[in-house]
Amino acid sequence: MNQKNNLIIGLIIAGVVVMSVNVDADPRDFAEGLPNIGIMLQEITEVDSSLFVTAFWSMLETIEMAFIGTVVGVAIALPLSLLAARNLNNKFVYVPVRALLAAIRTFPSILWAILFVIIVGLGPFAGVLAIIMYTVGFIAKLQYEAIEAIDADPMDAVGAIGVSKLQLIRFVVLPESASHLLSQILYIFDYNIRQTSILGLVGAGGIGFYIINYIKFFEYGKAAVFMLVVLATVLIIEWVSVRVRDKYIVKSQRGMQVKS
């Protein structure tokens, strides 16, 4: 047993080495390139401070795009997840809905963005649509899994009263899965901000549009400023979501006390 484990670990390491050679990933290049960071940091100090204002506004646009995409996406995902849950529907309902969701999930958001740039043209709207699609596929799946994992006992007990399916959803399914949903929404919002930051690469608006342009013209210092703004924003969002999580999810789920 142990020997078998060792063999497997050995094979995985050998695989990583061989594949690295294959894809031309040489750690020496990394070591040699490290000083470039210093150059970039130095360039940051040389950029005009008014650039931070531009970065701030483009970050705001990014957050707005992510926010709209998250809210609309979740609003669409929720009813779909109710239809896709196998403990609420028969297979004539959940099979097609699941197939649709699986199809939506096959595209990463950047491909959706390209598709929507073709449909609605360059700009943030294409990015918002891409975020919506990604959010729908992602949240609906996690949520129907959460609904299926709901404790069977309350479903059983309330179902035995002979209530309607909508009443069952409202009084059992939603409360029992709400904290899970909130946790997923926080996660996807955070994730969507990061995603939206790169959608600009294909012309779908947001801060990534600036970043890609500066990189194209070798203005790494300016690109770095925008990346720092993204970093700061993500950290802030992370901090806020931990707060929300503690207040509404962790405690409500098990009465757990958060150590401060």
Added chain:
Amino acid sequence: MQEQKGSSSPSISTLSIVQMNDVSASYDSKNYVLKNVQMSITRGANYAIVGQSGSGKSTLLRLINGMMNPSRGKIMVDYKIPNTSDKKFKSFMHKIGYIPQNLGLIKNSTVLENVLIGALPRVSGFNSFFKKFCDLEIDNAKKILKQVGLQGKAERQVYMLSGGEKRRVAIARALVQKPEIILADEIVSELDHVTAREIMDVLAKAQATMKLTAIMVHHDLQLALEYADRVAVIKEGEKILEIGVEGDRIVDFQSGNFTQREILEMFSNESKE
């Protein structure tokens, strides 16, 4: 209460609210977890079912409320065949207060919200979507909370309650249904004796005042005999005895063949196993 003694005939009694004729049930269509069960439960009775773990007690309750269907035999509940997709039976389901073994409470909701679930059959779809209940229903729910000893706890989250309090919430939810039958699955098992009796007293009182039929699964034979008019003993899916206390004697109603001593011996064998 008048009952035919020693009768094992499967004739449908007009008095019975639950009637089982030769009922067998199975989860996998191979092994029967209930075998040829005859059961006749009189309207208004306080009926208990006891038996070892895995003997099929919970399954029996689920046959009565239609959450499961028998593989063989016939069940009538209030002259209807239990079937959750049947309209007529579905409206009778509103009148069956089912308290499953694990209670089935909504942990992240308040006590009052849990209890009002029992009133849902009387609330329109629109109002229930917004969790809007009329004052009458809320007052009634609060009255019942008081009745089960939960006054002042209406706004508590259920996960904060003690085991005994959770059981009271489940009882209150069932009573809010204005039920004709209460099905309670081991509602006082795992509780200390004092709390168990307090809760049984709440149920007994409700049963008497609301004229319910109570069908309760118990682990403890002593407790079952103390509270119920009739106790069915299930062993490996078969109903082997139906007994009750008359005066100071234990009477065998099923076959009439067993003497008090034999019954007591069977009991002590049961509990030794």
